[in-house]
Amino acid sequence: MKDIRLMKGNEAIAEGVIRAGCDGYFGYPITPQSEVLEYLMMNKPEERTGMIVLQAESEIASIHMVYGGAGCGKRVMTSSSSPGISLMQEGISFLAGTELPCLLLNVVRGGPGLGTIQPSQSDYFQAVKGGGHGDYKMIVLAPASVQEMYDFAKLGFELAFKHRIQVMVLSDGAIGQMMEKVELDEQVPRLTDEEIAIKYPWATLGKPTTRERNIITSLDLDPVKQEKINIHLQEKFRHIEQTEVRFESFMCEDAEYLFVAYGSSARVCQKAIQLGRAKGIKVGLLRPITLFPYPTQEIARLSKQVKGILSVEMSAGQMVEDVRLAANGAVPVEHYGRLGGIIPAPDEVLNVLEEKFIAKNNHGRSAN
Amino acid sequence: MEDQLTKEFICQPENLVYERTHLLTENALSYCPGCGHGTAHRLLMEVIEEMGLQENTIGVAPVGCSVLAYDFMNIDMQQAAHGRAPAVATGIKRLFPNKTVFTYQGDGDLAAIGTGETIHACNRGENITVIFVNNGIYGMTGGQMAPTTLPGMKTATSPFGRDTKSMGYPLKITELVAQLGGTYYVTRQSVHTPANVRKAKKAIEKAISYQKLDKGLCFVEIVSNCNSGWKMTPLDSNVWMEENMFPFYPLGDIKVPK
Numbered sequence A: 001m002k003d004i005r006l007m008k009g010n011e012a013i014a015e016g017v018i019r020a021g022c023d024g025y026f027g028y029p030i031t032p033q034s035e036v037l038e039y040l041m042m043n044k045p046e047e048r049t050g051m052i053v054l055q056a057e058s059e060i061a062s063i064h065m066v067y068g069g070a071g072c073g074k075r076v077m078t079s080s081s082s083p084g085i086s087l088m089q090e091g092i093s094f095l096a097g098t099e100l101p102c103l104l105l106n107v108v109r110g111g112p113g114l115g116t117i118q119p120s121q122s123d124y125f126q127a128v129k130g131g132g133h134g135d136y137k138m139i140v141l142a143p144a145s146v147q148e149m150y151d152f153a154k155l156g157f158e159l160a161f162k163h164r165i166q167v168m169v170l171s172d173g174a175i176g177q178m179m180e181k182v183e184l185d186e187q188v189p190r191l192t193d194e195e196i197a198i199k200y201p202w203a204t205l206g207k208p209t210t211r212e213r214n215i216i217t218s219l220d221l222d223p224v225k226q227e228k229i230n231i232h233l234q235e236k237f238r239h240i241e242q243t244e245v246r247f248e249s250f251m252c253e254d255a256e257y258l259f260v261a262y263g264s265s266a267r268v269c270q271k272a273i274q275l276g277r278a279k280g281i282k283v284g285l286l287r288p289i290t291l292f293p294y295p296t297q298e299i300a301r302l303s304k305q306v307k308g309i310l311s312v313e314m315s316a317g318q319m320v321e322d323v324r325l326a327a328n329g330a331v332p333v334e335h336y337g338r339l340g341g342i343i344p345a346p347d348e349v350l351n352v353l354e355e356k357f358i359a360k361n362n363h364g365r366s367a368n
Numbered sequence B: 001m002e003d004q005l006t007k008e009f010i011c012q013p014e015n016l017v018y019e020r021t022h023l024l025t026e027n028a029l030s031y032c033p034g035c036g037h038g039t040a041h042r043l044l045m046e047v048i049e050e051m052g053l054q055e056n057t058i059g060v061a062p063v064g065c066s067v068l069a070y071d072f073m074n075i076d077m078q079q080a081a082h083g084r085a086p087a088v089a090t091g092i093k094r095l096f097p098n099k100t101v102f103t104y105q106g107d108g109d110l111a112a113i114g115t116g117e118t119i120h121a122c123n124r125g126e127n128i129t130v131i132f133v134n135n136g137i138y139g140m141t142g143g144q145m146a147p148t149t150l151p152g153m154k155t156a157t158s159p160f161g162r163d164t165k166s167m168g169y170p171l172k173i174t175e176l177v178a179q180l181g182g183t184y185y186v187t188r189q190s191v192h193t194p195a196n197v198r199k200a201k202k203a204i205e206k207a208i209s210y211q212k213l214d215k216g217l218c219f220v221e222i223v224s225n226c227n228s229g230w231k232m233t234p235l236d237s238n239v240w241m242e243e244n245m246f247p248f249y250p251l252g253d254i255k256v257p258k
């Protein structure tokens, strides 16, 4: 029988990491994601699988605890929301420089500053372009449902260890807080210490006489060597761009107009498409699931098919830059978003599409 | 008899009285000649070797002059961001409670930027060992004022002497962590004379062996010189340390197991 439950997004990913064989969670409370730590504490994963859960004294401590655990080849994670993720950036950069796999969850809230606890998508640049210092990338997964919050726990760890990279699940307050049905899968067993030693020969587990010592460091004072390390990292990111792009297309086959949106905004756009199609407007949705690597080629292909692209994001316009780069001038690209924690309504989004592209085509001028 | 006193004759296994620990690598130390860091490294590695813990130990290096500790210590190591070594060590130890885990940190690392991680790792009673080298200055970045810089002491960022009115007081972090419920053994040592070296080694031995008891964090401060940062010869720096540092940072155990 299927194990189906009604869960909050934050609870679903917490259950997801336990079942994905996570070894350790380190985190600090912040709205709108405190349910992750609360759920883990309540569900006693130490008794279920041996997974360790620790409430740290800050997000800075959390991310460096993750670093310590990841350096030992363990499946470790932290979660937070925007201000906390900002605090972690130095640590994330260290994880990138040492190529340590881990899972990070950002349930985004509106900023800047303390901002609001309501949902937002204004951390796209920070997640996708590298919020910390140095040339690095993380794999960024954008869930649009509670089921995906659950699924991306396992997928996230798989990708993290496959590429020795940090995987960030970039969610938002709406996906984190809303309840939907979730289909749970089987428990993945945690790796034993012997399995870790074999699978991850780089891990610091104590130096046996049979190998050289393992060192986890991002430091190399010799610029020639440091450049080599950086080139290696860039090659890895290019390889990920070739192999790990994920997206979902919705009613794109005959589309004359295209929404590009992820997470909560993608759900709004799906509804807007229904309203638009009812009015005879042929509009589709391209939903990036990976924000890095970005579905650039698919957007480039669609930009030759459609007459206009509207990038919808609860921000002042961050992802739109990547949509424009992908379209590369082939078609007009516009942005629409609400700020401060407001989720746009489907008819509002459709109106914008009509105003920006359709009214313009009909009257030969902008309707603005 | 006399012509038998050749190098070959003297260097026979049965004549061996002292040997460099195999847990120090062959790499030349990057420390300034006369600096206490090298001695502290040696003691720590001797203890780990003598206790047979090489295969079981994971060390955490700080940011500071000892950032490259992993070049010299022949064990598995992680290099932590500035001040975060206690958090990194917490992550390791929580996931591997049976391993021996230590941090090796300077005063800027441990008592300025990393104060939060230090206090909370101590307060949670993490079963790790902290080796804290207090030289009253930021050695690596060129001799700036540290949280432990003495009143009136001249550094690159207190060129007219530390003025406590505007720059605050030196932080006795070791006395502070001794107050916390999570620390088990807290001591202050030095490595500038053979007698002190022996005492410091004993303290490190205790601090490492107590990890097995699961009773909390063990904290070993080593008051040390920074002859380069203090702009003194190594010998003068040790005299200055005795005359100025020790009165403020008195040597000895601060918290011992009941």
Ligand SMILES: Cc1ncc(C[n+]2csc(CCOP(=O)(O)OP(=O)(O)O)c2C)c(N)n1
Pocket (backbone or CB within 6 Å): B063, B064, B065, B066, B082, B105, B106, B107, B108, B109, B110, B133, B135, B137, B138, B139, B140, B141, B146, B226
């Ligand atoms: C986040 C961050 N801030 C500042 C620095 C620069 N920095 C490197 S070492 C150091 C001070 C180290 O002093 P201490 O911990 O006393 O060690 P020592 O060099 O004296 O052994 C500073 C400020 C850094 N590397 N990272």
Ligand code: SF4
Pocket (backbone or CB within 6 Å): B030, B031, B032, B034, B035, B036, B037, B065, B135, B139, B140, B225, B226, B227, B228, B229
């Ligand atoms: S700068 Fe100071 S602490 Fe650093 S190696 Fe030289 S003497 Fe030692």
